[in-house]
Amino acid sequence: MSKHSWLAGRAALAIVLMVSFYVLALAVAGGLLWVAYADVAFTRHPAIRLVMFCVVGALSVLWAIVPRPDRFDVPGPRLAAEEQPELFALIRGVAAKTSQAMPEDVYLTNDVNAFVAQRGGVMGVGARRVMGLGLPLMQSLTVDEFKGVLAHEFGHYHAGDVALGPWIYKTRAAIGRTIAQLSDNVLRFIFIAYANLFLRVTHAVSRRQEFIADEVGASVAGAAAMASGLRKVGAAAVLYQSYWHNELLPVVQAGFRPPVTWGFARYSADPKVSPLFEAVAQDQESAEQNPYDTHPPLKDRVAALSRQASAAGVADIRPAASLLRDIDACERRLFEKISADFASLKALDWAHVCDAVYTPMWRARVKKYGALLRDYTCLNPPATRAELIKIGRAIIPSVVPDEVRIGAAWQLIVAAYSLTLAPLGWTAETWPGDEVVLRRGSDELRPWSELSAVVDGHTPIAAWRERCVRLGMGELRLGTEPELVKG
Numbered sequence: 001m002s003k004h005s006w007l008a009g010r011a012a013l014a015i016v017l018m019v020s021f022y023v024l025a026l027a028v029a030g031g032l033l034w035v036a037y038a039d040v041a042f043t044r045h046p047a048i049r050l051v052m053f054c055v056v057g058a059l060s061v062l063w064a065i066v067p068r069p070d071r072f073d074v075p076g077p078r079l080a081a082e083e084q085p086e087l088f089a090l091i092r093g094v095a096a097k098t099s100q101a102m103p104e105d106v107y108l109t110n111d112v113n114a115f116v117a118q119r120g121g122v123m124g125v126g127a128r129r130v131m132g133l134g135l136p137l138m139q140s141l142t143v144d145e146f147k148g149v150l151a152h153e154f155g156h157y158h159a160g161d162v163a164l165g166p167w168i169y170k171t172r173a174a175i176g177r178t179i180a181q182l183s184d185n186v187l188r189f190i191f192i193a194y195a196n197l198f199l200r201v202t203h204a205v206s207r208r209q210e211f212i213a214d215e216v217g218a219s220v221a222g223a224a225a226m227a228s229g230l231r232k233v234g235a236a237a238v239l240y241q242s243y244w245h246n247e248l249l250p251v252v253q254a255g256f257r258p259p260v261t262w263g264f265a266r267y268s269a270d271p272k273v274s275p276l277f278e279a280v281a282q283d284q285e286s287a288e289q290n291p292y293d294t295h296p297p298l299k300d301r302v303a304a305l306s307r308q309a310s311a312a313g314v315a316d317i318r319p320a321a322s323l324l325r326d327i328d329a330c331e332r333r334l335f336e337k338i339s340a341d342f343a344s345l346k347a348l349d350w351a352h353v354c355d356a357v358y359t360p361m362w363r364a365r366v367k368k369y370g371a372l373l374r375d376y377t378c379l380n381p382p383a384t385r386a387e388l389i390k391i392g393r394a395i396i397p398s399v400v401p402d403e404v405r406i407g408a409a410w411q412l413i414v415a416a417y418s419l420t421l422a423p424l425g426w427t428a429e430t431w432p433g434d435e436v437v438l439r440r441g442s443d444e445l446r447p448w449s450e451l452s453a454v455v456d457g458h459t460p461i462a463a464w465r466e467r468c469v470r471l472g473m474g475e476l477r478l479g480t481e482p483e484l485v486k487g
Contacts, residue, residue: 025062075132077333086323091103110334138324141320142317143319145232148226172195172199210296223307238276247267354429372479374477378478382455
């Protein structure tokens with residue numbers, strides 16, 4: 001049996017199960033109403049509790065299976081062809097190669113993801129074709145990889161799952177509503193068992209459709225670009241969340257708006273972040289299949305692509321985000337769509353984040369916890385793991401892992417060095433993904449990584465002290481308010 005005939009068979013089975021669910025639901029509701037009617041009509045003393053149980057159960061089931069209109073929430077700013085000619089030229093080219101019509105609307109989103117869908121209408125009827133393109137996705141992929149992803153999304157139309165998808169999705173939602181409505185009713189177990197069967201069958205269909213969409217993507221962009229794009233997407237999604245929470249959010253919460261897309265590019269390219277990217281990618285590629293997964297394991301998708309031909313010609317390794325004109329304006333529109341408060345934030349280049357954001361944070365941290373470092377100087381810092389844990393325990397007295405306490409101690413130590421050395425002409429800088437670096441002319445000091453090497457035993461404490469003396473840091477005391485530090 002060919003994969004297409006298998007898919008057609010499973011899709012037919014999914015349709016049968018969809019119809020069967022509504023038949024089952026109507027039969028259960030009808031049976032309950034009949035029991036209630038029979039008890040009232042044919043018995044001398046109707047059991048009120050039984051009647052109420054049957055009527056409430058029937059109405060709950062009927063209400064749960066009523067189709068709901070698809071209310072499409074616009075995921076981001078709409079992109080216009082006249083404003084983004086290079087991007088739309090690529091989309092049109094991919095649409096032509098996959099024999100698909102262009103989407104009516106293309107939206108920019110804040111996800112490491114792309115999607116095509118039929119939105120609006122009821123159960124897919126009266127819907128329109130839309131596409132969503134994640135700005136961080138475009139920053140993470142090359143043009144060729146992005147082309148493969150676009151072709152993959154158009155491949156969902158080719159496989160027919162975009163047409164079938166709304167029906168499956170609405171049926172899943174109806175089953176879920178039915179189970180929720182019957183949360184205190186023994187009848188829910190009937191629908192729970194049916195839901196398990198329905199999910200297993202429809203998710204198997206979804207997984208096979210992903211393979212077909214991958215083939216379409218590879219036929220347009222080449223198998224190598226398609227496989228590379230798949231590997232990057234999952235890992236880049238994890239990286240973007242890390243960037244968002246660890247780098248971007250503190251700056252935004254301080255009232256500033258740095259270049260988000262540029263910052264993510266810098267963060268992703270940092271050598272310290274690369275091991276995280278590789279670890280996440282390897283973890284995703286080694287994951288095993290779950291029968292309830294909607295996507296096949298990454299390793300199976302990559303293995304299937306390895307049997308297809310790679311594209312000939314010169315690879316386009318530009319970031320896909322370069323297809324956008326005025327990316328700063330696109331970024332502003334995107335984040336203003338997400339939050340109206342974004343427009344009120346003050347623009348700030350990443351080069352000035354230390355001065356505007358972190359220095360006030362460091363002052364507050366040293367003011368609150370600086371006394372914990374009163375016995376230490378630049379020359380003689382905390383140099384053992386036990387000392388770091390002791391400092392961290394005073395900052396975080398609650399029960400947490402030692403590594404969390406050590407992290408809190410390092411934050412205080414880096415803040416203390418940055419403020420203590422400022423009157424000596426040292427300036428602090430940091431970039432997305434990188435640690436805080438102190439500079440004075442041609443001199444450079446990295447408090448966290450250099451002192452970590454001392455704590456881990458890779459650098460002798462004597463070598464650190466010699467370096468401090470050579471840099472003129474002497475016996476400056478840590479944890480002192482910066483205005484009291486004497487140069």
